[in-house]
Amino acid sequence: SQQGEEDPQALSIQEGENATMNCSYKTSINNLQWYRQNSGRGLVHLILIRSNEREKHSGRLRVTLDTSKKSSSLLITASRAADTASYFCATDYTGANSKLTFGKGITLSVRP
Amino acid sequence: DAGITQSPRYKITETGRQVTLMCHQTWSHSYMFWYRQDLGHGLRLIYYSAAADITDKGEVPDGYVVSRSKTENFPLTLESATRSQTSVYFCASSADRGRQPQHFGDGTRLSIL
Numbered sequence: 001s002q003q004g005e006e007d008p009q010a011l012s013i014q015e016g017e018n019a020t021m022n023c024s025y026k027t028s029i030n031n032l033q034w035y036r037q038n039s040g041r042g043l044v045h046l047i048l049i050r051s052n053e054r055e056k057h058s059g060r061l062r063v064t065l066d067t068s069k070k071s072s073s074l075l076i077t078a079s080r081a082a083d084t085a086s087y088f089c090a091t092d093y094t095g096a097n098s099k100l101t102f103g104k105g106i107t108l109s110v111r112p
Numbered sequence: 113d114a115g116i117t118q119s120p121r122y123k124i125t126e127t128g129r130q131v132t133l134m135c136h137q138t139w140s141h142s143y144m145f146w147y148r149q150d151l152g153h154g155l156r157l158i159y160y161s162a163a164a165d166i167t168d169k170g171e172v173p174d175g176y177v178v179s180r181s182k183t184e185n186f187p188l189t190l191e192s193a194t195r196s197q198t199s200v201y202f203c204a205s206s207a208d209r210g211r212q213p214q215h216f217g218d219g220t221r222l223s224i225l
């Protein structure tokens with residue numbers, strides 16, 4: 001399977017702390033995307049980072065990509081209770097018939 | 113507002129029955145996707161479509177049928193439902209197969225008794 005692997009599987013932090021989530025993948029990619037899923041809802045796109053980019057920011061979110069290590073990290077700064085959700089990385093592998101492949105997700109709990 | 117709508121949100125049916133899940137998007141995206149989400153497996157691609165009348169298999173297509181006669185609709189049919197198809201089903205759309213973000217509906221929770 002070419003599924004990316006997120007780490008840790010679950011993370012519990014206090015409101016105001018930073019949350020760091022990691023994603024590793026297996027072969028070369030065109031881009032890597034992070035999504036959030038609130039309970040009972042669909043996935044919502046957060047950030048897309050291309051293979052020639054190293055870092056992207058969006059509000060309190062910071063995503064890094066290290067293609068030499070085949071890994072990415074998502075940092076949420078100054079977390080809030082509303083950040084409680086599952087987070088998924090998805091990889092667009094290079095290749096003729098590649099499609100976005102989702103990992104199994106990370107459950108983030110932010111305690112008030 | 114542009115968006116993607118799935119119906120029904122919840123469905124209970126019996127083994128052997130045919131059931132169709134509907135998906136409608138107003139983004140005018142060329143690509144549409146069907147995923148199933150199960151504990152321990154994450155999201156797995158069932159089928160996808162690049163345009164009207166063009167569909168292709170994903171990772172777990174067995175037992176499912178899709179059609180796409182109009183760009184905005186992408187129904188998923190379970191021709192003879194089995195208990196292993198109990199899952200949460202998500203439809204998504206995108207301007208590209210993998211190089212653009214995907215936009216998801218809120219899912220259909222399907223239980224097969």
